Each structure stands twice: as structure tokens, then as C-alpha cells.
Amino acid sequence: MIRAAFRWLLAVFYAAAGYFHLANPEPFLTITPEWVPWPAAVIWWTGIAEIAGAVGLAQPFSAPLKRYAAIGLALYAVCVFPANINHFAMDLARKDSGAGLVYHIPRMVAQPIIVWLALWAGEVLDWPFARRTKST
Template identity: 30%
Template sequence: MGWHLYILSFIFILAGIFHLIRPKAFMRIMPLYLPHHKLLVYLSGIAEIAAGVGILFTQTKAIAIWSIIIMLVLFFPVHIHMLINKKAGLNLPKPVLMFRLVLQFGLIYWAYQYI
């Protein structure tokens, strides 16, 4: 297993932990049309941690990678919402928000390399 995979795992475990310890920060960026923001934040945090850990084991690596790809696709609406909604954008500059959106494609490509 390459060190790049450990970094990918670390990123998702860390992101998941932050979903659990700072849920309000993530609730602020969720589109209003999604129900149960707090529950979705907690579930996505748990899913990110599980996928991050799952990457590390041969038996679960493929499903963990596919889970990461699916999550990244599902998170696109959040990044678009941040881009078009000033409050959800957390006062970040538009170029930073655009970069975050483009970064999703890079992360998907990165994860896909390990299938």
C-alpha cells in the first residue's frame, strides 16, 4: 500500500472527526432543501471515518474507495450552494470556493486510482 493511500485515509478520517466535533460548522453550509442537517452531518462524518479506515484493509478497500467517490459526488451540491449563497460561503473569496469545487474532481480521480 502506497503512502498516498495513507494520506487519503487520513484526510477522510480527519474530515469525519471534524463533522462529529464541529457539526454546526458543517450545518451552516448545507443547502436548505436538504432535511435533517444535523443528522446528515453526523452520518456523513461517520461514513467518512468508516471509509477512511476501510481503505487501510484489503478486504474493505474497494468498497471504501467507491464509498469515497460516491460521497464526493453527493457533496457537489454543498459546494455549489457555498458558491452561490453568500452566507453558506462563509465569507470565503469566490476563487477559494471555485477551487474547492474543482478539488472534488481531483479527489475523485485520486480515489479512483486505487480501485
């Protein structure tokens, strides 16, 4: 029950994020590292990936599709981490410190949690909630 609630929460979160990547790519383009080729296309495809992952997570009757979507979203979160680091560095280099540490530190800490949450909610892994079996 709790796992399903988190799966739906992630699906809504990623669907909204995907929508914003497509509807207003400019904020995402400003934090994309310079070494990323074709940044506008990358932002567009990340929006598509988020929406596709959200749809996959929301599938109530397809366990394999949920798992594939969860793995895809976890990999996606790993792949966009350089943009988050770049945003952090760009903000802290500003005279006004941008959003500041109060915004960026929780965001950095949340990234691996989001990777784990996608895998757990998508039933790819049970850790740390796996049931223990008694051995005789």
C-alpha cells in the same frame, strides 16, 4: 508506492474530516442546502461515512475492502458536492464575498480530482496510468 502514499493521505484527510463533522457540526450545517432533510443527522452520518471510508482505505491486506471504501468515498464526494456549490453561492452573495473565488474555484476544481483520487488510490481504476501492452 505512490498510490499507497495517496491512499494513506486520503485516509488521514477523511478521518480528520469525519472527526470534525462529529465534533463541530455547526459549520457544515450552515452550508447544507435547505432541501436536505434532517440536516443534523445527515452531517452526523457523513462524519461516520468519512471515518468508515478512511478505515477501509487504510486496510493493508484487504483489497476488496480498500476498493469498496474507495468507491464509497468517491460516491460520498459526489453527494456532498451540492453543499460545496451551496457554500460557494452563499459566500458570493455576501457583501464581503466570504472566502471569495480564490478559495471556492480551487475547491470546485478539486472535487472531481478527489473522486478520481479515491478511485485510483483504492485501486478501483488505473487511468491514466495503465500500463500499455504491445500488440503484435
